[in-house]
Amino acid sequence: MTRYASILETIGDTPLVRLARLAPPDVNLHVKVEAFNPMGSVKDRMALAVIEAAEHSGALRRGQTVIEATSGNTGIGLAMVCASKGYPLVVTMAESFSLERRRLLRFLGARVVLTPAAEKGSGMLAKAIELAEKHGYFLCRQFENEANAEVHSRTTAQEILDDFAGEPIHAWVSGFGTGGTLKGVSRVLKAADPCTRIVVAEPDNAPLLGSGEAQPAAASHPRFRPHLMQGWSPDFISPLTQQALAAGMVDEIVPVAGEEALRLARELARKEGIFVGISAGATLAAALQVARRAPPGSHIVCMLPDTGERYQSTPLFEGIEDEMNEEELALSRSTPGFRFDLPAPRPAAVAAPRAIQPADTAWDVEAERCLEKCLAQAPVVMISLAWCEFCWAARKLLDRLGVDYLSVDLDSPDYQAGDMGVRLRPVLARRCGAPTIPQIFIGGKPVGGCSELFAAWQDGSLGHCLAECGVVFDSGAEIDTELLLPAWLHPRSTTA
Numbered sequence: 001m002t003r004y005a006s007i008l009e010t011i012g013d014t015p016l017v018r019l020a021r022l023a024p025p026d027v028n029l030h031v032k033v034e035a036f037n038p039m040g041s042v043k044d045r046m047a048l049a050v051i052e053a054a055e056h057s058g059a060l061r062r063g064q065t066v067i068e069a070t071s072g073n074t075g076i077g078l079a080m081v082c083a084s085k086g087y088p089l090v091v092t093m094a095e096s097f098s099l100e101r102r103r104l105l106r107f108l109g110a111r112v113v114l115t116p117a118a119e120k121g122s123g124m125l126a127k128a129i130e131l132a133e134k135h136g137y138f139l140c141r142q143f144e145n146e147a148n149a150e151v152h153s154r155t156t157a158q159e160i161l162d163d164f165a166g167e168p169i170h171a172w173v174s175g176f177g178t179g180g181t182l183k184g185v186s187r188v189l190k191a192a193d194p195c196t197r198i199v200v201a202e203p204d205n206a207p208l209l210g211s212g213e214a215q216p217a218a219a220s221h222p223r224f225r226p227h228l229m230q231g232w233s234p235d236f237i238s239p240l241t242q243q244a245l246a247a248g249m250v251d252e253i254v255p256v257a258g259e260e261a262l263r264l265a266r267e268l269a270r271k272e273g274i275f276v277g278i279s280a281g282a283t284l285a286a287a288l289q290v291a292r293r294a295p296p297g298s299h300i301v302c303m304l305p306d307t308g309e310r311y312q313s314t315p316l317f318e319g320i321e322d323e324m325n326e327e328e329l330a331l332s333r334s335t336p337g338f339r340f341d342l343p344a345p346r347p348a349a350v351a352a353p354r355a356i357q358p359a360d361t362a363w364d365v366e367a368e369r370c371l372e373k374c375l376a377q378a379p380v381v382m383i384s385l386a387w388c389e390f391c392w393a394a395r396k397l398l399d400r401l402g403v404d405y406l407s408v409d410l411d412s413p414d415y416q417a418g419d420m421g422v423r424l425r426p427v428l429a430r431r432c433g434a435p436t437i438p439q440i441f442i443g444g445k446p447v448g449g450c451s452e453l454f455a456a457w458q459d460g461s462l463g464h465c466l467a468e469c470g471v472v473f474d475s476g477a478e479i480d481t482e483l484l485l486p487a488w489l490h491p492r493s494t495t496a
């Protein structure tokens with residue numbers, strides 16, 4: 001199928017990719033790249049399955065709020081599914097998970113309720129239960145919901161079997177979080193071929209399974225310790241994981257060190273061009289151990305649960321610089337142009353900005369009148385471009401000051417007729433003595449662009465102008481104008 005009725009139809013059917021460089025050459029180590037799901041993780045499958053199962057059973061009513069405790073990927077998948085189907089979503093999440101995850105959830109329209117890191121996974125789950133009971137929300141219960149395992153049996157496992165078309169699979173390697181992947185995939189692979197080894201990886205410092213110690217009722221597992229593999233081993237062995245163990249599905253448990261997980265996630269990116277998260281690096285660490293012992297020619301499948309995009313504020317990206325390093329600076333200096341240590345070249349062939357071309361400076365009465373009309377409409381007028389970051393920065397200052405202003409966006413459809421958006425620019429340049437955008441006017445007088453506006457706020461003159469024109473604003477506002485500028489303009493010292 002090449003056309004889809006909704007984004008939800010694009011979930012699953014992820015590619016199985018043979019590792020060409022990281023695996024021993026005589027073994028076929030295949031990775032299942034779950035980052036291909038629409039929101040970039042294996043949890044998209046579960047999110048859709050849990051919501052649809054609840055719709056079918058009647059547990060979820062039209063328009064009812066959905067809630068779940070999640071380290072992020074489940075929430076992000078649920079946010080997509082809920083957005084597409086029209087359910088409000090609340091996510092509870094420990095404060096220790098990466099910032100990108102919170103921001104992504106909120107971008108998708110979900111509300112995020114943080115819980116203290118010290119209360120671990122159990123804390124966020126307890127909070128979700130409290131909120132669900134108090135407000136009548138539908139709680140997904142991903143750690144015990146059979147729909148979570150069922151979708152992996154029906155899709156993930158079936159895709160793997162289809163991809164091998166009857167060829168034997170020596171081993172399937174996965175970590176566990178909810179255990180949905182583990183329970184759902186293992187039972188189908190085992191039924192298809194009892195010789196397929198089910199290998200489960202877990203953090204070496206949190207051997208919940210490896211220790212053989214049972215999960216105590218309503219408490220953290222005694223062997224749990226905080227670890228680097230977000231999405232793996234919560235502080236308890238979930239019901240779905242316990243069921244997979246009890247059914248005798250697990251043949252081997254492999255402990256993985258955090259550093260090894262980070263190293264292999266980076267290696268996957270640099271040596272195979274496969275961009276994935278920390279738990280994927282960790283699963284590969286275990287799969288490589290299996291591969292080293294496997295008979296030549298065997299097929300091994302390794303789950304890669306999510307994309308690396310989500311880990312930019314975590315140790316995975318440590319040492320990845322924002323600024324040029326010495327080698328990059330030397331490369332920059334190896335040719336004369338476009339450097340930070342020399343002024344930019346201005347070759348004659350580069351046309352001057354459109355606003356000051358001679359042909360444009362001819363008197364354009366209509367454009368003059370148009371500008372006058374705009375300036376007369378409000379005491380504070382900003383002539384701007386919708387896409388310009390400096391215009392956004394100037395807007396932020398005016399918004400924080402609570403100033404009511406008129407924004408005249410020259411690139412908006414309103415100024416397309418008669419090419420007025422373009423014709424206004426030379427008129428504006430003449431009036432302001434500068435060809436740049438934005439230009440801010442107070443009481444019809446030009447204040448300047450973004451920098452001049454910021455300087456006028458700092459030296460108090462902006463306040464005077466606004467007061468003189470009777471414009472209401474928050475005179476006591478404390479604003480660091482530098483922070484309103486685009487991030488790439490923030491002083492270098494803050495990123496060094």
Ligand code: PMP
Pocket residue numbers: 041042043071073074175176177178179180181182230231232277279280305306
């Ligand atoms: N890795 C990541 C990054 C995850 O978000 C999850 C889900 N929590 C897993 C692995 C484990 O998957 P499952 O919940 O199906 O055991």
